[in-house]
Amino acid sequence: MRIHVLQVAYGDTEPVAERVERVAELVRRQRGADVVVLPELWAHGGFAYTEWSKRAEPVDGPVVQALSAAAREIGASVHVGSIVARARSSAHASAPGDRSRGMSNTAVLLRSDGGVESVYRKIHRFGFGEGEPALLEAGTEVVTAVVAGRTGHGEAAPVTVGLATCYDLRFPELFRHLVDAGSELFVVPAAWPASRVEHWKLLGRARAVENQCFVVQCNTAGTHSGVTMGGHSQIVSPTGAVLAEAGDDEECIWADIDLAEMTSYRAAFPVLDDRRL
Numbered sequence: 001m002r003i004h005v006l007q008v009a010y011g012d013t014e015p016v017a018e019r020v021e022r023v024a025e026l027v028r029r030q031r032g033a034d035v036v037v038l039p040e041l042w043a044h045g046g047f048a049y050t051e052w053s054k055r056a057e058p059v060d061g062p063v064v065q066a067l068s069a070a071a072r073e074i075g076a077s078v079h080v081g082s083i084v085a086r087a088r089s090s091a092h093a094s095a096p097g098d099r100s101r102g103m104s105n106t107a108v109l110l111r112s113d114g115g116v117e118s119v120y121r122k123i124h125r126f127g128f129g130e131g132e133p134a135l136l137e138a139g140t141e142v143v144t145a146v147v148a149g150r151t152g153h154g155e156a157a158p159v160t161v162g163l164a165t166c167y168d169l170r171f172p173e174l175f176r177h178l179v180d181a182g183s184e185l186f187v188v189p190a191a192w193p194a195s196r197v198e199h200w201k202l203l204g205r206a207r208a209v210e211n212q213c214f215v216v217q218c219n220t221a222g223t224h225s226g227v228t229m230g231g232h233s234q235i236v237s238p239t240g241a242v243l244a245e246a247g248d249d250e251e252c253i254w255a256d257i258d259l260a261e262m263t264s265y266r267a268a269f270p271v272l273d274d275r276r277l
Helices: 016-028 049-055 061-075 167-170 174-179 196-210 258-270
Strands: 002-008 035-037 079-084 103-110 115-119 142-150 156-163 185-189 214-217 234-238 242-245 251-256
Touching: 002 016, 016 061, 035 185, 035 214, 061 079, 061 103, 061 234, 079 185, 103 196, 115 142, 156 196, 167 185, 167 196, 174 196, 185 196, 196 214, 196 234, 234 251, 242 251
Parallel strands: 002 035, 035 079, 156 185, 185 214
Antiparallel strands: 002 251, 079 103, 103 115, 142 156, 214 234, 234 242
């Protein structure tokens, strides 16, 4: 499976509609990829809290529509990153006293035909009572999805992907649930600040090693809402080896991953079989 990770940079002056058009064009340039991954909240602004209520849209809104067309054009699955989505009901709120405004941080995975394969609402909201916890509903469901991969002989082969978003990376129990649900690959879009980028890199490798899974991390670049983003998107093997890593600026990284390597490694070093708790 060939994975392309688009580390998008943006600031405060680029209009959202222009950014969506620009990023959709970047996706259309990724021919040859099986999966294309984008960052968290790249369209609506990861730290643009005061703009979220104005920019929020339904899951089938302009952002997903634009990327759905791009996915169909290049014949690849596209992980949209995430959007500020208007919830259809309050059913996804999980905490008593939730101060949400009917919105959620929602990741969307598109099939190669442009259809929605899966939707994940971010479970762990960042902000310590402000920002996401104050404005967004928390997700409650652990979500996996199946994307189309290829065998070494070019034959179609399904791959189970576990979905997580940014701050979720700090909660290893979520990834245990995902691996127990059959995940072979974790995809983690983020708007992770430069001030904590070493945590971003370390935690990604830790989630890979402890679960013997591939990890695809797509971070944001640039500076918006006064916060400098950390970049350093990476693709990590089940052994913790970094297969590809971005720098600080907007760029695309890619890697070919072989799920047979994960299967062989788990058989040779069956640490997951020795769990007791």
